[in-house]
Amino acid sequence: MNREMYLKELIESKYGTVRNFSEQIGVPYTTIRSIIERGVLNAKMQNIINICVGLGITPEQLYDFEDSIVANISKIAARLNADRQQVVYNFTKQQYNEQNNVIEFPTPTRTQVSVYGAVSAGTGEYLLDGTPELVDYDGAVPEHDFAVVVNGDSMEPTFEDKQIIFVKKNNEARNGQFVIADYDHQAFVKKFMRDEHGARLVSLNKKYPDMLIDEDHELSIFGVVVF
Structure with missing residues (x-):
């Protein structure tokens, strides 16, 4: 996973779609799409700041993504077999839900x-x-x-x-x-x-x-x- 993929997944997990995110933070949709497709390092700093504020992260976290713990987890998880990847996903989802006080009800059996x-x-x-x-x-x-x-x-x-x-x-x-x-x-x-x-x-x-x-x-x- 690279910076741009991380950015896109973070936007979609918090706002549903890139277009909805662009409307919420006041940055044109085409600008955000261009950043995702052409690279974070080629974007204007003010746009990166606006995007990061909307996502609740710092520009440093985005620029240094490849050396971040999220990136390292992704690199390791990519080398796991499917069963172990599912375990990692389940644990990560549990941590996210606990952090955000999300209550998941079991699927009726x-x-x-x-x-x-x-x-x-x-x-x-x-x-x-x-x-x-x-x-x-x-x-x-x-x-x-x-x-x-x-x-x-x-x-x-x-x-x-x-x-x-x-x-x-x-x-x-x-x-x-x-x-x-x-x-x-x-x-x-x-x-x-x-x-x-x-x-x-x-x-x-x-x-x-x-x-x-x-x-x-x-x-x-x-x-x-x-x-």
Whole structure:
């Protein structure tokens, strides 16, 4: 890497394009392009000063680039194999992000989860028996015993239609927990509530009525939703 290549990469890393950089520092685009193409040593000092001020470096750093630590790193990195160059790049990027307080979020990973059928957020479904279906899932998978798909909109906005949810097996639930329950032989995802009015399964979408838990209805709890 020579001075001019270093200069161009520094401009693009901080400003995106040479044209945008020229507009920001008030130096004509054609002038900067000429410096990059014909050489830093042939440029007027005032233009070099303006460019260096815009980049946050000194003219000495630019003129002495070939003897600088950046140049030496580049020379050594060029002789490394591809795997080792990637290590150098990753470390350099990490140092840059720490210096500039840049937070990088990990890329969501895609994995496959075993889905045991659907539970209704509305009218009722039957859980599948036997072999589960393997489904692609983007995101973190919590510790769970089984997964199901939500059908319907009665639990929006917490659970959306066709969302995969994860469940820990449990035949009991605490007040306010989201449960997977068999209610009159159909499987639902609902919020379990118990108060002075009794126990019931509640939908978050208020267009759906509560499902009373009493002697007139059969109820079994399969588990509690985990996040």
